[in-house]
Amino acid sequence: MIRKEGKQKVTSSATLECPPIESTPSRASIPGNLLRIDPEVFDSSFGRGPFVVGHRLTSHHLFEFARLLELAKALPPASVEYNAGNLAVNQDPNLTPRNGLSAEETIDRIAHCNSWMVLKNVEQDVNYRDLLFRCLCEIEAQGHPYARGVCHREGFVFISSPGAVTPYHVDTECNFLLQVAGKKQVSLFDGSDRSLLSEEELERFYSGAHRNLVFKDNYQHKASVFELRPGDGLHFPVTWPHWVKVHDEVSISFSITFRTRATERRDVLYHVNHYLRGKGWTPTPVGSSRLRDCLKYNAYRVVRRVHNLLKRDST
Numbered sequence: 001m002i003r004k005e006g007k008q009k010v011t012s013s014a015t016l017e018c019p020p021i022e023s024t025p026s027r028a029s030i031p032g033n034l035l036r037i038d039p040e041v042f043d044s045s046f047g048r049g050p051f052v053v054g055h056r057l058t059s060h061h062l063f064e065f066a067r068l069l070e071l072a073k074a075l076p077p078a079s080v081e082y083n084a085g086n087l088a089v090n091q092d093p094n095l096t097p098r099n100g101l102s103a104e105e106t107i108d109r110i111a112h113c114n115s116w117m118v119l120k121n122v123e124q125d126v127n128y129r130d131l132l133f134r135c136l137c138e139i140e141a142q143g144h145p146y147a148r149g150v151c152h153r154e155g156f157v158f159i160s161s162p163g164a165v166t167p168y169h170v171d172t173e174c175n176f177l178l179q180v181a182g183k184k185q186v187s188l189f190d191g192s193d194r195s196l197l198s199e200e201e202l203e204r205f206y207s208g209a210h211r212n213l214v215f216k217d218n219y220q221h222k223a224s225v226f227e228l229r230p231g232d233g234l235h236f237p238v239t240w241p242h243w244v245k246v247h248d249e250v251s252i253s254f255s256i257t258f259r260t261r262a263t264e265r266r267d268v269l270y271h272v273n274h275y276l277r278g279k280g281w282t283p284t285p286v287g288s289s290r291l292r293d294c295l296k297y298n299a300y301r302v303v304r305r306v307h308n309l310l311k312r313d314s315t
């Protein structure tokens with residue numbers, strides 16, 4: 001069951017690569033597919049606004065606790081992040097409390113230890129990689145015009161105690177959050193609303209600042225609130241701010257993410273604007289002038305190419 005509040009607007013774009021679209025008999029519900037996608041909704045909203053999909057991963061063996069424990073042990077330590085789960089929506093990332101447990105203990109006791117954990121880049125395990133790629137191929141098969149030049153396919157598994165909060169933040173990737181077990185409430189905010197998210201904040205974020213943002217209580221009335229149950233999935237357009245709260249059961253979610261030609265370009269443009277602002281300029285906001293965006297992007301590419309040539313010559 002999904003409840004929506006607030007107004008949704010068209011903002012940014014996104015993209016993907018896989019089997020030829022002609023090979024898919026229909027874009028709607030294909031037997032054997034892992035995702036259930038409404039083609040019309042996808043066409044109108046992909047990369048521009050949030051929308052809900054269905055999935056068939058709720059009984060998948062890769063999300064059983066024993067298998068997730070095995071995965072957590074096999075991943076490099078840097079790919080296993082966890083902390084206390086009772087965070088503020090406005091959490092200062094430098095003051096995030098630890099939970100005092102090991103990663104294995106955290107998974108073992110997740111129902112009672114009030115914690116939040118993410119297993120990052122689960123594609124490092126071939127089984128999770130296969131599952132991630134299957135899901136993303138189904139997304140690409142929708143043939144959306146923005147779904148070109150997909151790269152950086154990455155998967156994340158979130159394991160959370162009842163009541164755990166993910167603070168208010170933005171992400172640079174196109175994301176579909178697939179709810180596998182338990183229920184989650186997602187408050188998602190329009191990424192084009194500059195009263196919520198300024199150009200300067202975006203420039204700092206794309207240039208390396210922490211993803212957590214300052215949340216003010218008067219923002220909440222602008223949220224679209226989605227109640228995700230097992231079998232639901234939610235599309236997050238790039239840099240749409242959001243925060244998440246788990247309901248009263250343990251939650252497991254599979255986040256399937258990717259970047260595209262369009263998102264890589266956007267990344268470059270915000271970097272360039274950050275640089276220009278640092279030099280005392282007031283850069284034209286990304287997306288407001290096609291010509292200026294084009295000039296900045298191509299200037300960046302030329303500078304980078306020259307830099308790489310000079311670097312190669314000096315070695």
Ligand SMILES: [Fe+2]
Pocket residue numbers: 169170171242
């Ligand atoms: Fe996120």
